[in-house]
Amino acid sequence: MSKILQIASSRRTWAWPYVLFMLLFVVLPLLLVGVYAFTDIEGHFTLRNFAKFFTHSEAIQTFLYSLMIAVFNTAICLLIGYPAAYFMAAEDFKTPKVMAMLFILPMWINFLLRTVATVELFNIFGLPLGEGALLFGLCYDYLPFMIYPIYNTLQKMDTSLVEAAQDLGANRWVCFWKVIVPLSMPGVYSGIVMVFMPTVSTFAIAELLTHNNIKLFGSLIQDYITTTDLLNYGAVLSLVLLIIIGLTSFFGDNSSETEKGGMI
Amino acid sequence: MKNEFIIEVNHVSKQFEDGKYALDDVSLQVKKGEFVTILGPSGCGKTTLLRCIAGFQVASSGDILLKGEDVTKTPPYRRPVNTVFQKYALFPHLNVFNNVAFGLKLKKEAPDVIKKKVRRALKMANMTGYEERKVDTLSGGQQQRVAIARAIVNEPEVLLLDEPLSALDLKMRHDMQIELKELHEKLGITFIYVTHDQEEALTLSDRVVVMNEGRIKQIGTPTDIYNEPQNCFVADFIGESNILSGRMIRDKRVEFIGQQFDCIDTGFGEDVPVDVVIRPEDIYLWKVQGDNVLSDKGPDAASQADLDKEDRVPKGKFTKWYGTVQSCIFKGVHYEMRVLTPDGFEFLIQDYHEFLPGTEVGMLVKPEDIQIVKKEHYLYNYFEGEVTKNGKVRFIDAEWEVTEQQLAGFEPGERVQVRVPFRNIDLQDYEEEGTLSGEVHFILYKGNHYHLTIRTDEGHDLYVDTNDVWDDGDRVGIVIKPEDILIGKLPND
Numbered sequence: 001m002s003k004i005l006q007i008a009s010s011r012r013t014w015a016w017p018y019v020l021f022m023l024l025f026v027v028l029p030l031l032l033v034g035v036y037a038f039t040d041i042e043g044h045f046t047l048r049n050f051a052k053f054f055t056h057s058e059a060i061q062t063f064l065y066s067l068m069i070a071v072f073n074t075a076i077c078l079l080i081g082y083p084a085a086y087f088m089a090a091e092d093f094k095t096p097k098v099m100a101m102l103f104i105l106p107m108w109i110n111f112l113l114r115t116v117a118t119v120e121l122f123n124i125f126g127l128p129l130g131e132g133a134l135l136f137g138l139c140y141d142y143l144p145f146m147i148y149p150i151y152n153t154l155q156k157m158d159t160s161l162v163e164a165a166q167d168l169g170a171n172r173w174v175c176f177w178k179v180i181v182p183l184s185m186p187g188v189y190s191g192i193v194m195v196f197m198p199t200v201s202t203f204a205i206a207e208l209l210t211h212n213n214i215k216l217f218g219s220l221i222q223d224y225i226t227t228t229d230l231l232n233y234g235a236v237l238s239l240v241l242l243i244i245i246g247l248t249s250f251f252g253d254n255s256s257e258t259e260k261g262g263m264i
Numbered sequence: 265m266k267n268e269f270i271i272e273v274n275h276v277s278k279q280f281e282d283g284k285y286a287l288d289d290v291s292l293q294v295k296k297g298e299f300v301t302i303l304g305p306s307g308c309g310k311t312t313l314l315r316c317i318a319g320f321q322v323a324s325s326g327d328i329l330l331k332g333e334d335v336t337k338t339p340p341y342r343r344p345v346n347t348v349f350q351k352y353a354l355f356p357h358l359n360v361f362n363n364v365a366f367g368l369k370l371k372k373e374a375p376d377v378i379k380k381k382v383r384r385a386l387k388m389a390n391m392t393g394y395e396e397r398k399v400d401t402l403s404g405g406q407q408q409r410v411a412i413a414r415a416i417v418n419e420p421e422v423l424l425l426d427e428p429l430s431a432l433d434l435k436m437r438h439d440m441q442i443e444l445k446e447l448h449e450k451l452g453i454t455f456i457y458v459t460h461d462q463e464e465a466l467t468l469s470d471r472v473v474v475m476n477e478g479r480i481k482q483i484g485t486p487t488d489i490y491n492e493p494q495n496c497f498v499a500d501f502i503g504e505s506n507i508l509s510g511r512m513i514r515d516k517r518v519e520f521i522g523q524q525f526d527c528i529d530t531g532f533g534e535d536v537p538v539d540v541v542i543r544p545e546d547i548y549l550w551k552v553q554g555d556n557v558l559s560d561k562g563p564d565a566a567s568q569a570d571l572d573k574e575d576r577v578p579k580g581k582f583t584k585w586y587g588t589v590q591s592c593i594f595k596g597v598h599y600e601m602r603v604l605t606p607d608g609f610e611f612l613i614q615d616y617h618e619f620l621p622g623t624e625v626g627m628l629v630k631p632e633d634i635q636i637v638k639k640e641h642y643l644y645n646y647f648e649g650e651v652t653k654n655g656k657v658r659f660i661d662a663e664w665e666v667t668e669q670q671l672a673g674f675e676p677g678e679r680v681q682v683r684v685p686f687r688n689i690d691l692q693d694y695e696e697e698g699t700l701s702g703e704v705h706f707i708l709y710k711g712n713h714y715h716l717t718i719r720t721d722e723g724h725d726l727y728v729d730t731n732d733v734w735d736d737g738d739r740v741g742i743v744i745k746p747e748d749i750l751i752g753k754l755p756n757d
Contacts, residue, residue: 158351158353160349160350160351160353161353161355163318163320163340163347163349163353164347164349164353164354164355164414165355165366166319166320166339166340166341167318167320167340167341167345167346167347167415168341168346168366168367168370168414168418169341169367169370169371169418170341170366170370171339171341174370178366179355182357183355183356183357185357
């Protein structure tokens, strides 16, 4: 009896349901993607799917285009998000909570609904859907993910560092570039990762905001996966995307300072 | 040289948005090469004063001159001063070398000059060999040394230090004090040093500025501040002291604890209430025998004979008084005794000899060790009040019930002077039991009672004499009985 209690009260025991969940819904699907990528439709090992990708110019072009869209979106979010975070974190800014609330408010509803609403907005104002609308929609959806990590690092930054820089002869401009920007990099890194990763694999936003005229890599994968005889090729595309995303997260994780940033 | 002062602070006040004054008409002159310490309890405005000199805060009124030049509104990066911050404020993204070189690089000095100067500064701060280290791998003391190097490498005219040692442990603090003192001598520049640690202030400085509640309470050399406190706050804050209410009979003659003493102070006037400050180490103690020592008759001839045997105690016509040792604590070098007189006055006394509790002792103090301090307030709280239409009197933001007799001769709406004796304000443990609530703001032990300053929630100060023990910051309810409220005409009206 006491043994059962001991097992039940151990923290390790409580981890098991989660481990099981992750095995079933994270590890297994990943393994399946890997297995499908390296097999043909009959289940025999093959590298032909990979060979097909490297000769399939449409796939590569879509892939590069998606990367470019993601890079653009990340850059725009950073350009808009950094100043927003900076002003919100400023000491003499009286209503950071209201600002933060306004930025987070659209996230209360599902992003698909928001995107549909954006399409309607474009229609009302008679604006054409297409690449511009796509970038706008992406930026609108992902901006908060850029602002929050940066806002957090800026807000936690020791103000005496800024004073120390001024004391040593740095004016506001120099102080910003030599102290504030370098010290907010952990926040910038997590912002970049949090915006770049989901945009590179997005497809619903692209479909809705471009009337299916622009195909992103995510849409391409979706097309192949839903077509039964091309499932294995779709798996290869997924794997390629996964590797790219993995690389970006390493880029953000290379310094121990990320722990100072992060979302919260 | 036209102007011998490197820093002049003239009537500077700093008012915050909530209307409270962090600095209230502060004036201070600092000579070139001086080591000046600004000392005071937390919240006294010392850091605000330093920040005004550094330029991080702008004074609401008054002006600040550096080398005769008005810098009141000059931004910090254009002032010839550098600051050592309380929590070091080293740049975590730069190594030691780049932290120290930060200011020089901004001045666009040549790389080899920078290298040489950084090396020299690090050597001064005893941090040679740490150039490539990341700052977060350094200990607190090492970080503070880097911070000092980073400030002095710019060759400032004035070095400002904001409680630089407060985050260090005791041993390290003592070592750093000596290093700072040596550094000051080597560099020959002006140091302005903020601390709440009186020992640090007395050890390091040429001059000490004691501050409280945004005002300067005294400026003087460490010995002046210790031996000649100008008010009860300084006497109480610096070192330990016995503070007693007394009366100046005439020049060089003072009365307290019901006896008259010779002293050396003059110029207070005749028959004027004063406070008397005696340091615990200035009271001489000797053992007395005989049961009648503590009776009304005073000590007998035998106890005089006891005194004559003591070589330690100065001989002469000193006023003596007697009491019983209540407690005795060994403090390392000396013993610390609490001695109670038959009249209920308690004295704190330090002596190299041990006097066990229960011992009956005689006490005397030399005239030059009796420090007379002007009383800042005496017997009564004075307020300006107004007679209300419904027959009450309104002062310190509350209405108080009084009788018709008390209001006789005053019309509703008339401004009046209200007096409340210190003794007649009653403090309650529970705020809601009082007409007003407030907080114990300052406590002064006067030998046989406590003299408290109570700050009401509306921001008025009340002085209260009580025998009850309260702690700093205690919340209290304030009760004043109607019959204790004295109403009179406003002066000069």
